[in-house]
Amino acid sequence: xxxxxxxxxxxxxxxxxxxxxxxxxxxxxxxxxxxxxxxxxxxxxxxxxxxxxxxxxxxxxxxxxxxxxxxxxxxxxxxxxxxxxxxxxxxxxxxxxxxxxxxxxxxxxxxxxxxxxxxxxxxxxxxxxxxxxxxxxxxxxxxxxxxxxxxxxxxxxxxxxxxxxxxxxxxxxxxxxxxxxxxxxxxxxxxxxxxxxxxxxxxxxxxxxxxxxxxxxxxxxxxxxxxxxxxxxxxxxxxxxxxxxxxxxxxxxxxxxxxxxxxxxxxxxxxxxxxxxxxxxxxxxxxxxxxxxxxxxxxxxxxxxxxxxxxxxxxxxxxxxxxxxxxxxxxxxxxxxxxxxxxxxxxxxxxxxxxxxxxxxxxxxxxxxxxxxxxxxxxxxxxxxxxxxxxxxxxxxxxxxx
Numbered sequence: 001x002x003x004x005x006x007x008x009x010x011x012x013x014x015x016x017x018x019x020x021x022x023x024x025x026x027x028x029x030x031x032x033x034x035x036x037x038x039x040x041x042x043x044x045x046x047x048x049x050x051x052x053x054x055x056x057x058x059x060x061x062x063x064x065x066x067x068x069x070x071x072x073x074x075x076x077x078x079x080x081x082x083x084x085x086x087x088x089x090x091x092x093x094x095x096x097x098x099x100x101x102x103x104x105x106x107x108x109x110x111x112x113x114x115x116x117x118x119x120x121x122x123x124x125x126x127x128x129x130x131x132x133x134x135x136x137x138x139x140x141x142x143x144x145x146x147x148x149x150x151x152x153x154x155x156x157x158x159x160x161x162x163x164x165x166x167x168x169x170x171x172x173x174x175x176x177x178x179x180x181x182x183x184x185x186x187x188x189x190x191x192x193x194x195x196x197x198x199x200x201x202x203x204x205x206x207x208x209x210x211x212x213x214x215x216x217x218x219x220x221x222x223x224x225x226x227x228x229x230x231x232x233x234x235x236x237x238x239x240x241x242x243x244x245x246x247x248x249x250x251x252x253x254x255x256x257x258x259x260x261x262x263x264x265x266x267x268x269x270x271x272x273x274x275x276x277x278x279x280x281x282x283x284x285x286x287x288x289x290x291x292x293x294x295x296x297x298x299x300x301x302x303x304x305x306x307x308x309x310x311x312x313x314x315x316x317x318x319x320x321x322x323x324x325x326x327x328x329x330x331x332x333x334x335x336x337x338x339x340x341x342x343x344x345x346x347x348x349x350x351x352x353x354x355x356x357x358x359x360x361x362x363x364x365x366x367x368x369x370x371x372x373x374x375x376x377x378x379x380x381x382x383x384x385x386x387x388x389x390x391x392x393x394x395x396x397x398x399x400x401x402x
Contacts, residue, residue, distance in 0.1 A: 077192075079096050095184065098181050106146065109396065111136075115263070117135075117260050120389045121264070149217060151178055153221070156225065190210070209265070230315075237317065239322065256285050257279050285397070291319045294311065296402070297310070312351050328358060339351050375390070
């Protein structure tokens with residue numbers, strides 16, 4: 001899913017200057033702590049899921065540097081694209097600055113997973129340099145798609161910060177130009193595909209995959225926005241079915257299925273049953289990932305996750321509130337109705353206190369254990385792909401704390 005934005009109240013809009021550091025220093029204490037936490041780059045060690053998951057270790061620093069080197073190549077190609085030859089230098093400079101600001105700044109897990117999947121399928125020693133470059137180029141297409149989603153999401157959410165710096169649209173001289181920049185980010189993805197995959201036998205399948213994933217994610221975002229529109233709290237829409245559709249379409253397809261499907265295509269897999277088997281596993285994994293996110297927003301340590309959770313005051317249709325509405329008595333449901341989606345700290349604390357009373361934390365722990373067991377069973381029952389394709393991803397998210 002598009003990661004949860006760190007929303008702040010609209011009255012803070014005028015406080016955003018050019019430099020995020022100075023901006024943080026002038027915020028109220030609680031919000032400043034959130035911004036400072038966002039800047040933190042330390043990570044907690046991943047918890048291994050089981051023996052199979054241990055085989056799928058995170059990519060070493062050298063792989064990350066190699067991946068970033070491919071970004072430089074692709075960005076330079078796009079800025080000097082013959083299709084836009086003759087553009088004035090200030091336009092090219094804007095595009096390069098916009099790409100550098102928005103595309104490579106995240107964790108890059110989605111993008112780097114493509115090469116990991118290729119290695120898991122073919123064996124690391126059998127992956128050629130050309131195949132590795134193509135896998136990383138596809139990975140960057142995913143990161144470009146992610147950047148397009150995030151730039152748009154920040155505008156829709158009226159967000160302030162993203163990845164430890166002001167959102168792109170809040171940067172001086174950007175503003176609503178960011179809307180067009182989002183369109184450019186998406187179009188860049190298809191230029192990369194054309195430049196590097198047009199002659200491959202799976203080019204049409206790649207185009208279809210990225211078009212379909214964009215369509216799915218946009219409809220997940222639509223459902224998320226219309227389930228809880230700003231200034232309106234309609235808890236009747238907070239159903240298990242609506243929630244699961246949001247997380248499946250907004251998160252699971254592009255964060256989990258897309259990288260694996262790309263790795264499968266570049267490795268030469270064409271069997272429709274293999275893609276369906278992968279999708280069956282990866283959509284459940286993506287749902288689990290987003291439910292983890294919702295849990296951490298309330299129960300996670302802000303110093304570890306890098307932000308103070310705001311799902312309650314942001315009126316998010318999240319896993320916790322959906323579970324609470326199912327378990328709550330009439331009087332407890334009234335507490336949710338009176339306090340959910342309210343911006344004041346007292347209302348947030350009333351909802352959190354109810355979450356504890358309804359024992360949602362142990363409920364999540366049980367869900368996590370059950371999901372882990374279910375995923376491992378599915379991974380080892382299928383026989384069309386090496387288990388490491390999936391355990392590599394599961395190992396990165398199982399019992400994560402951020």
